[in-house]
Amino acid sequence: MDKQQFNDEINKIEVPQPDLHMAIKKGISKAQKEKPAIRKIKRFSIPLIASSLVIVFFGSGFVSPQMSRVFADVPIIGKMYSSFNDSVGQNLAASKLVTELNDRAVSNGVGVTVNGVYYDSGRISVTFKVDHLSLQSNDFLYDVKIADGSDKWNRGAQYGGRVTPDGCFGQILIDYPDKSLPEHVTLPLTFTAFNDVKGKWKFDIPIRQLDNKKIHIVQSVQSDDKELKMNFESLTIGKGSATLDYKAIYSLVGKDDMARIDKVTDDKGHKIDVLSSGTEFGRKRVGNSIESEERSIIGKIPENAKYMKIYPHIQYSESFVSHPLEKNSFEMKSKRGDATLKVDQIQQSKRNLIVKYTLDHVDTKHLTFDFQNFGEIMKLTDSAEIGKDRPTIGHFVKGSTIKVLDSDKLQFQASFKLDGEFGIYNFSLEHYSLEAPFSMLLPEKTLPPLTIYLK
């Protein structure tokens, strides 16, 4: 089936823009009323809740109560990993490499038991069960502070909470935020809310990294246009996953581009899962380029693989391109690609601005997205506010309603609503510009694949 034609059919559904904006507004304000405390950026309140922390440990001759042993049989842990589609956890559980804990904390009637931990190739997983929580759906929400709560920990964290017939399971996956991986980590976790129940459930989890092997790599790939170079530095092979570290060097114009790894295969051509690609440790300008230390984490490499192949790609980006509306027809051009937008006609009424335009030099073969969407994201902005992250309310219109005039010739008509709550207070063609998201039309470019020998 042709996706473009399918999309054309679906896109015939008319979108009632004003009603839709209203529905979105209502949804947000309803949620804000319910979760004001949890979503505040700065939290000043320290809940004074008496929490009783009970740690039960299953020692078997170990002296330290912090230590716990690896259980021979971890069916519940296996179930938890499978409910979160965590193949690494499932493999490690099957190989008895998951450390089972039984650390429990209770606050305001809700109990939390941290029951499983692994730390492999730069990724930490903590699983826990929650009891005595009143449930509203198949998922449950929670708020947790990882370590000191700084952004570097939150950036690479993934949170899951699922209600299953076996209980409420939670998993936090954390990509270790620093480039060097310590062997031992004590991870403080403080939960502060489960659904509507606020409280304090505090854990200090001792974590030991599973054995790994580090291979140093000195290989580079570069895009044809020299806009990106990737210097591969090392591969750390853990028990259930592996970490690939590299330096991406972007051009100044491509400061927001993203180097990513698309696919990894073993010597037999079998795919190895890419678990995360593009964890960044900070971009910095060095001379005329932007250097970025980056990391990707992949699944288990088969034991007997002689080599693996890495397929990187780059997603180019550019900021909105703008053009004043003072003429009735003009052309706009992507700064980084060939795409052009030719404005054929502009008609203004009190309530609407109608812009007829044609897209050209667009790679329709490789871009599968809906070209209407490009127009729907165009903006009208007060020329004096171009470049601002957040233009003043009443000085811009974000988004338009698109009518396809000729899908083969990529001719469209955009209708910007000038009046109403989301309109412009005092619109005039002389003072306003059209902004177009050419980023969307930039192709993803593949880089040459790279072979890394493992033996």
Next chain:
Amino acid sequence: MDEIKLVKKARKGDDAAFEELIYLHQNQLYRTAYIYVQNKEDALDVVQETVYKAYLSLDQLKNPQYFKTWLIRILIHNANELLRTGKKLIKIKDESKYETSDEPTNKTNQTEQNIDLMAAIQQLDNSYQTVIILYYYHDLSVHQIACHMNVPEGTVKTYLHRARKSLKKLLEGSEQGWINNSLMMR
């Protein structure tokens, strides 16, 4: 600003960034909801509920780059919930404004000769509807759909195959020849 940056800002509690993210995908959200519930009011309700739930559970989004997929997942869940709880009865009737005829149509007097894609999707089983919409409209891979629906990849392929077959049958003889011609190609 790119979407990943917006997601990160929104996760830190920047409401304007969250709103911007929703506006980026608003039309696809609405149209997807409409395919399921087939009328404007319910589609708007589904979008509103989706925005509400997404705002509350943004902390649980596993990977910022999958924001859109995650959002669509919430939306489809809400649409199904609305249909399941019987808040509305599905009328096999296309009420969208793109009909050229002003005459009301319904299943009994609508022959297969002029049945259109929307109505055909409506008649598919729920799981088939979802794979078709995710695969063709949201451009997800089989692997992504499998993660999204929490079923094995093989099951997604089976659903896709059966859904295409059902659509082909429903649309046989219709003017939408492009479906018949290319439906079984992939």
